[in-house]
Amino acid sequence: MSPTVDAVQLFDLTPEQYEIREVARRVAVENFQKRNLEWEESGEFPWANIRLLAETGLLGATIPEEYGGGGGSWLEGALILEQLGRSCYVTAMAALGEIGVQTQAIAAYGTDEQKRRYLPKVAAGELICSVSITEADAGSDIGAMRTTARDDGDEVVINGGKIFCSRADVAGLFVVYVRFSDEPGTHPIGAVLIERDTPGFTIGGAERTLGGEALYSLYFDDVRIPKGNVLVREDGFRRMLTAFNGQRCLNASISIGIAQGAQDAAVAYAKERHQGGKRLADHQGIQWMLADNEVEIQAARQLVWRAAAKASGGFPTRSEAAVAKVFSNEMALRVTDRVLQIFGGHGWLREFPAGRYLRWARYGPLGGGTPQIQRNGIARELLR
Ligand SMILES: Cc1cc2nc3c(=O)[nH]c(=O)nc-3n(C[C@H](O)[C@H](O)[C@H](O)COP(=O)(O)OP(=O)(O)OC[C@H]3O[C@@H](n4cnc5c(N)ncnc54)[C@H](O)[C@@H]3O)c2cc1C
Structure with missing residues (x-):
């Protein structure tokens, strides 16, 4: 069987997965959606939502x-984050830390002691967990990172x-990617677990972003941690990269949720507003934009679920x-742009949701490995 045929796998959600998706949808719509702009403008961490x-x-x-x-x-995780992204970007991004790569890397690679110490508190909403990889001169090229760990x-x-x-203002635990040696031509990169109050560890001021959440710089000045807090040693670079494949699916799910939330708003608006003696929804040009959105959202969802x-x-x-x-991030940009067009000039007003969704969609292609870097990986695999 050719690899392409083998890759096509038909599946559906189990009843339990449908149930989780429905619970997440209900919780998000009933509790987070109405205040989504407020959360964004305040820049505050949505503690109430996390609880x-x-x-x-x-x-x-x-x-586990x-x-x-x-x-x-x-x-x-993907089902839940899609529903959060559909209603409230700030909440989705806040929960990504707990549902995402940080905790999953601890669950997969951590010692029993590390899992016992941190994971129950994360599940209870008592411990916020950040992941820190990016450096001033090492963004997409994470192999260039300079933060060192010395035994x-x-x-x-x-x-x-x-x-x-992200979330450094509230995080109690930081999964920090570090370099264990400077040997040229190698990637001796692993990860350590650093608790917030560890001496020598400081957090810089908030940098506000287009999406409302703040980003922070971290500084490590002779920060001493017990060896028991090493999550992955220098031979674990590949494993830490692999952990990020999960994060990519979750980032993509938030993009799908944002696109779906925008599409929901556009469908409602098109049924409500009249122009040229009929509803917007009765103009074929609008119908085709909605149909294109639907095609792309469904296709992206299948890719992520698979x-x-x-x-x-x-x-x-x-x-x-x-x-x-790649497909989900770029799909969300196309869908939210069409949605803003369906809202016309009203889409440009802050109290209408269209602009908000377009702004939120812009994050996806920036975090968790850009589409350019993903394309490099896809091509490398094809041409191997
Ligand atoms: C809202 C938000 C939250 C974030 N949260 C975190 C976090 O919690 N922890 C963390 O560690 N980081 C976080 N980041 C950082 C994010 O992971 C980086 O911004 C991302 O990895 C890109 O790095 P960079 O910004 O340095 O861009 P650069 O690497 O400088 O890239 C600039 C541009 O060049 C392109 N480019 C770079 N290299 C190549 C190449 N080889 N081929 C083709 N094109 C290339 C990129 O795709 C991009 O378009 C966050 C970013 C945002 C926006």
Whole structure:
């Protein structure tokens, strides 16, 4: 069987997965949607929303059951984040830390002690977890990172700095990618777990973003952590990259949720507003824009579900996650742009939702590995 045919796998959600999706939809619509602009403008971390997600079991849905979670897979995570992105970008981004790569890397690669210590608190909404990779001179090229980890007896000493860390204002735990040696031509990159109050670790001021969430710089000045807080050592670069394949599916799911939320708003608006003696919805030009949106949203969803559902060995494959992310991120830009057009001049007004969705959609192609970097990976795989 050719690889292309083999890759096509038909599947549907289980009744339990439909149920999780429905619970997430209801919680998000009833509690987060109405205040989504307020959350964005205040720049505050949505603690109330995170607590509610923890109470309903959605926050810990992908954490193993023995550590207080629901034991779900990347697919459950994708279903939940799509519904959060559909209603409230700020909440989706806040929950991404708990549902996403940080906690999944701890669950997959952590010691029993690390899992016992951190995961139950994450599932309960008591511990916010950040991941920090990006540096001033190492963005897409993460192999260029300079933050170092040096062994010193029973401890590891961290020096360096990071930028663009989400949720650093509220996080209690940071999964920090570090370089264990400077040997040329190698990627001795692993990850360490640094708790907020560790001496020598400081967090810079907030940088506000187009999406409302703030980003922070982190500074490590002879930060000493016990060896027990090393998550992955220098031989683990590939494993840490693999963990990111899951994050790509979740980032893509938020894009799909944003596109779906925009499409919902456009359908309602097109049925309501009249121009030329009929509803906008009765103009064929508008119908075709809505239909194009529907085609693209459904296609993206299938790509993400497939990549997430086929995750073997704990994480989706590089290629399937990359294909899903590129298509979903770029699809959301096209869909939200069409939606703003359907709203016409009203789409440009702040109190109308169209502009908000367009702004939110812009994040997807920036985080979790850009589409350019994903395309490099897809092409590398094809041409191997
Ligand atoms: C809202 C938000 C939240 C974020 N949260 C976090 C976080 O919590 N933790 C964290 O570590 N980081 C975070 N980031 C950082 C994010 O991961 C980086 O912005 C991203 O990896 C890109 O790096 P860069 O910004 O340095 O861009 P650069 O790497 O400088 O890239 C600039 C442009 O060049 C393109 N480019 C670069 N290299 C190549 C190449 N080889 N081939 C083709 N094109 C290329 C890129 O695609 C991009 O379009 C966040 C970013 C945003 C916007």
